[in-house]
Amino acid sequence: MNFKNIFLGIFLIAFSNLANAQFLSASDTSENSVKRYKNIINANKDIVNFIEYSLVEKGLPRHLRNLALIESHFDRKITSGAGAVGVWQFMTAHANQYGLTEQNRTDLYKSTKTAAVSLANLYKKYNNWVTVVAAYNCGEGNIAKAMAAANSTQYHIFYKYLPQETINHVKKYLNACYATGELQTVLSNYNSSRMNTVFFVNGGSNKHLGDLSETDINAGFNLNIIADELDVDMDKLLSWNPGINEELQQKGESTLYLPTDLMPDFLLRKTKILSRSMKERNTANAK
Template identity: 80%
Template sequence: MNSLRVVFTIMLLWIGSGSVFGQFLSATDTSENSVRRYKTIINANKDIVKFIEYSLVQKGLPRHLRNLALIESSFNTNVISGAGAVGVWQFMTSHANQYGLSEQNRNDLYKSTKTAVVSLSNLYKKYNNWVTVVAAYNCGEGNISKAMQAAGSSQYHIFYKYLPAETINHVNKYLNACYATGELQSVLANYNSSRMNTVFLVNGGSKISRPELAETDINAGFNLKVIADELHVNVDQLLAWNPGINETLQRKGESSFYLPMDLMPDFLMRKNKILSRSIKESSPVSQ
């Protein structure tokens, strides 16, 4: 149990430091004009915003998702995009039909919001972070899948370059809007926490809860600093996922190696490159 307490302590230090927040993503426009513009639109549509936030909270979703409607339509129920998207949530006919929302009801605030909440909830179950959810809402799950495959990664800050420019801009607008409403840190924390292995000790250390880890093997030729750099994580995080790995590598020359399910494909794709770079740099990492 002592080793588990060590892992827990490392995680508290890692999370508490705030070093992960904003490490990969940030707002692109924090100007006074930008903040004022978003706040003005929200203040001019208080009743709509209140209803949307109530609908989100009722389903356990964060209030900041109201900013998706903000950037989609400025809360205009009658707006129609050049591509044919309609209403506050800018539903395309195919997307609406997928959730039983008729074409005629796409500009109905109540019915479209109910549909949007279900859609966003389903997307979150699939992607586990709101940044990717916003991207998928804009360009569709198919384009997200293609971008992930092209980048060899499920991390938005890596695969985003393979998305349509409109979607990249859409995500930037969302982050800017969240900055204006004081919720950017929460969005970034959610994004980064989806990449982390959070460990909890309950009732004096009697229970452990953590996301599933994938397992592979590495030998002593691998440098943890290089692995961390290639995967865009902190070395302390690797050690938290793999307590005692340095000693095992020194003693046996090989060890099991654990990473969260979403990071393991990234590691396996880069494994040969990481080993070659590790051998070149060959600087040992100590706990």
């Protein structure tokens, strides 16, 4: 990999982040907004718990529960003016695309499982949750048109070519994530995706950089053991996760990014990896 191109990429990202920080952030951080979102979540705890369980089971982040929050307020029986139905507001065509019948759009179990598959597929395509939320609202066709019009795959550049409803939808999502304390995770994911795009365009040799999935880990996990279990170089693991050591030390938890084809292996071995990590830590402490 050409380090000159890497440093150029980092500079461009840092400069662009400063220019667009105000846009890609919560537009309403008022006490009333936070309270409103939290009250809706607290009033629907059983539904929220099921949705979060289903998301984690699929290897998706919990903050996607906020998509159902802004779509429907977790109301299974709600129907929009455009004909979208249920907690996840499936249109008939979108539902049929994933084998969800028109009648089952109000079924919490079936619609949530379908939404998880849809969101996972969108993430494989766009590699960041901001664009995924936009695509879920307006469709992949509108995203493709906006990207073409802006000559960019980055949301903060092509968003102006999207329907106003979609732009507002993304704003609501960011506001909801602020209320649930997950905004920084969403924005870090977006900026990480942009960094990977710049590295790839500027001659990065890692074919996986544009196809990462995410999951949460805590400080109990040893990164060396993760690398060993997945049979990847430690340098490669850190290139997918810049700053992860510091975040684990400071916060006790972090988002772990892995190539989409490796994520199932990690999830299957997660318990074993944690067990090995704790055993090694105990051995080191005993010396």
